[in-house]
Amino acid sequence: MVALARKTLIYEWRRFLPAMLAVGFAGLLQLLQLALVLGIFGSTSVYITGSSADVWVGYPGTQNVGSGRTIDPDVESRILMDPAVQRVEPYDWVDGDWRGPHETGGISVFVSGIDPSPEGLMFSKALSPSLRARLAEPDAVIVDRSVLGQLGVNIGETATINGHQVTVVGISSGLRALGGVNVLTSLATARQLDGDPSDNGPTYLVAKLHDPEQADAVAARLRGDTAFGPYTTWSARDFARLSVRYWMFDTGAGAGVLFLAGIVFLVGAVITSQTLIAAVNGSMREYATLNALGVGVAALRRVVLEQAFWVGALGLLGAGLLGVLLMLLAHSQDVPVVLNVPAALACIILVMGLAAVSGLAAMRSLRRADPATLLR
Amino acid sequence: MTHPAAASQPATPPALQAIGISKAFLSGKLHTQVLEDFSLRIEAGELTLISGPSGCGKSTLLAILSGLQKVDGGRVLALGSELGQLDLRALERFRLQHTGFVFQGFNLFPALSAFEQVELPLNHMGLSRDEARARARRSLEEVGMAPRMKLRPSELSGGEKQRVAIARALAKEPELLFADEPTSALDAANGQMIIDILHRIAHTHGTTVLCVSHDPRVVVHADRVLAMEDGRILSDRRTHVPTNDSKVT
Numbered sequence: 001m002v003a004l005a006r007k008t009l010i011y012e013w014r015r016f017l018p019a020m021l022a023v024g025f026a027g028l029l030q031l032l033q034l035a036l037v038l039g040i041f042g043s044t045s046v047y048i049t050g051s052s053a054d055v056w057v058g059y060p061g062t063q064n065v066g067s068g069r070t071i072d073p074d075v076e077s078r079i080l081m082d083p084a085v086q087r088v089e090p091y092d093w094v095d096g097d098w099r100g101p102h103e104t105g106g107i108s109v110f111v112s113g114i115d116p117s118p119e120g121l122m123f124s125k126a127l128s129p130s131l132r133a134r135l136a137e138p139d140a141v142i143v144d145r146s147v148l149g150q151l152g153v154n155i156g157e158t159a160t161i162n163g164h165q166v167t168v169v170g171i172s173s174g175l176r177a178l179g180g181v182n183v184l185t186s187l188a189t190a191r192q193l194d195g196d197p198s199d200n201g202p203t204y205l206v207a208k209l210h211d212p213e214q215a216d217a218v219a220a221r222l223r224g225d226t227a228f229g230p231y232t233t234w235s236a237r238d239f240a241r242l243s244v245r246y247w248m249f250d251t252g253a254g255a256g257v258l259f260l261a262g263i264v265f266l267v268g269a270v271i272t273s274q275t276l277i278a279a280v281n282g283s284m285r286e287y288a289t290l291n292a293l294g295v296g297v298a299a300l301r302r303v304v305l306e307q308a309f310w311v312g313a314l315g316l317l318g319a320g321l322l323g324v325l326l327m328l329l330a331h332s333q334d335v336p337v338v339l340n341v342p343a344a345l346a347c348i349i350l351v352m353g354l355a356a357v358s359g360l361a362a363m364r365s366l367r368r369a370d371p372a373t374l375l376r
Numbered sequence: 377m378t379h380p381a382a383a384s385q386p387a388t389p390p391a392l393q394a395i396g397i398s399k400a401f402l403s404g405k406l407h408t409q410v411l412e413d414f415s416l417r418i419e420a421g422e423l424t425l426i427s428g429p430s431g432c433g434k435s436t437l438l439a440i441l442s443g444l445q446k447v448d449g450g451r452v453l454a455l456g457s458e459l460g461q462l463d464l465r466a467l468e469r470f471r472l473q474h475t476g477f478v479f480q481g482f483n484l485f486p487a488l489s490a491f492e493q494v495e496l497p498l499n500h501m502g503l504s505r506d507e508a509r510a511r512a513r514r515s516l517e518e519v520g521m522a523p524r525m526k527l528r529p530s531e532l533s534g535g536e537k538q539r540v541a542i543a544r545a546l547a548k549e550p551e552l553l554f555a556d557e558p559t560s561a562l563d564a565a566n567g568q569m570i571i572d573i574l575h576r577i578a579h580t581h582g583t584t585v586l587c588v589s590h591d592p593r594v595v596v597h598a599d600r601v602l603a604m605e606d607g608r609i610l611s612d613r614r615t616h617v618p619t620n621d622s623k624v625t
Contacts, residue, residue, distance in 0.1 A: 001505075002488065002492045002499060004496060007492070008487040012486065283485065285481060285483045286483050286484065286485045289483035291468070292442075292444060292471065292477045293475070293477055293544070293548065294468050294471035294472025294475065294497070295472065295496075295497055296465070296468045297464075297468070299500055371477070372439045372444040372445045374477075374479050374481070375435040375439045375479075375556050376435060
């Protein structure tokens with residue numbers, strides 16, 4: 001079989017280049033957008049994904065980590081009674097007002113009060129044991145590298161949170177927050193920073209199980225007991241999803257992503273289909289001749305669709321290579337970008353869908369390949 | 377009205393036959409009757425030439441006889457099949473199996489070599505790869521293009537391109553070969569060569585060659601020359617075959 005589609009694509013690559021670029025940039029735009037959104041909104045669940053707890057216990061109806069309310073401290077013993085549970089520790093969330101040593105004005109901070117002991121669950125994946133141990137000092141805090149400028153501090157310097165003096169003892173990385181700044185401290189310090197006298201328990205209890213696979217079952221089992229006041233439980237995975245979903249959809253950001261994806265698709269498809277249509281028109285007499293010789297319209301359509309496929313595949317390849325480079329650049333600059341398999345697949349589907357739609361549009365112009373027009 | 381003597385040649389059935397066909401075009405509000413109650417027989421194994429001034433309806437006649445265009449009225453028989461009764465798919469199949477085309481523009485794909493141009497339609501005929509390639513090679517040899525079969529159209533002269541186009545039609549081994557002004561874009565020597573090839577195809581392969589041209593050089597080589605004007609046959613002349621000229625007007 002003579003590979004007409006591929007040979008034409010190679011021989012007349014200049015003609016197809018705009019389509020490949022359009023497809024490639026559409027793919028790249030979509031890829032980076034998704035990676036950014038996932039990175040930014042993924043940071044809303046960093047408290048969960050950066051920790052090794054399997055089950056989270058919090059106030060019923062909590063929609064994301066940042067909007068928890070205190071629960072009864074006695075719930076801890078209820079959780080510990082379950083034989084599947086290996087360890088339970090409290091996690092305090094305190095909203096604070098940061099005043100740095102330099103002129104930065106007031107900054108809204110999210111204070112995370114965690115267990116600084118080496119076996120502590122909270123942020124176990126984000127903090128090294130030595131860094132974590134420094135939190136055992138009174139009034140010690142750790143801040144993220146990415147917000148040092150924003151907070152106007154450096155290691156060893158002091159600042160105040162809710163009027164209480166704290167000292168920066170360490171710098172973490174990868175703990176960016178959305179809508180504020182994360183500050184890590186010990187449970188003891190966090191309680192001192194909490195200005196609300198009605199808060200007399202932990203915001204969350206986090207538990208590690210003997211068998212992490214059991215997280216869903218244990219979370220379900222622990223739920224619904226009201227003897228210790230209102231609380232509910234989630235497996236870590238469910239709670240992380242809940243947090244990300246809250247930010248994606250309840251804030252309208254998800255709609256924005258979809259809207260932009262639609263625009264990217266539309267613009268890409270318009271450019272790509274126009275280029276393919278021009279390519280078909282350029283070979284119209286040849287296609288018509290083949291049809292006169294009895295080569296069916298269906299076979300000619302396949303040629304056009306195959307060209308669209310290659311345009312999509314090559315555009316995707318370019319977008320992939322450039323995307324990887326840009327992601328590496330973003331990582332080196334602490335820009336939160338995350339790409340997972342479903343997101344990458346979504347990009348591939350979008351790009352190939354774009355190419356397919358353009359191919360179908362170009363296929364329609366084949367109707368003009370009427371061999372009778374060659375006899376004028 | 378033209379009513380050629382269908383009864384005068386009853387021995388072999390004609391390769392092509394038009395019976396009382398009519399065809400009109402509508403361009404804007406202008407209604408142009410190109411053919412009306414037009415009948416014609418084209419005998420098998422001959423090079424038949426239709427000549428006449430532009431607009432006389434000869435290209436329309438070629439399009440109708442080759443199954444590229446439908447008639448408004450009347451019947452068209454090609455190799456015994458009534459083309460009017462075939463749907464689009466069946467017409468494509470008929471053309472694939474039985475017809476070859478050579479156009480004024482050579483209509484070769486810029487990306488393909490001469491060999492691939494010829495092989496491409498054969499791929500769709502259900503031939504094996506080897507058979508398709510053997511036929512393509514044979515066909516290119518026949519038009520004297522074997523030494524240049526690796527070249528793309530941009531590396532070929534006009535005459536060479538037309539020979540490739542003829543090889544593309546010829547490789548299908550069609551019973552019917554239609555040529556529309558095949559020499560008008562060529563110089564004298566190349567035009568002569570194309571005419572010779574078409575003539576040879578009719579006589580060595582027994583192919584029915586129907587050629588539309590106003591090139592006087594073709595007239596000399598045709599077995600039969602039909603002069604057309606205003607949708608009618610003015611004269612019907614046999615040149616080589618020693619039969620009586622038969623006026624059909």
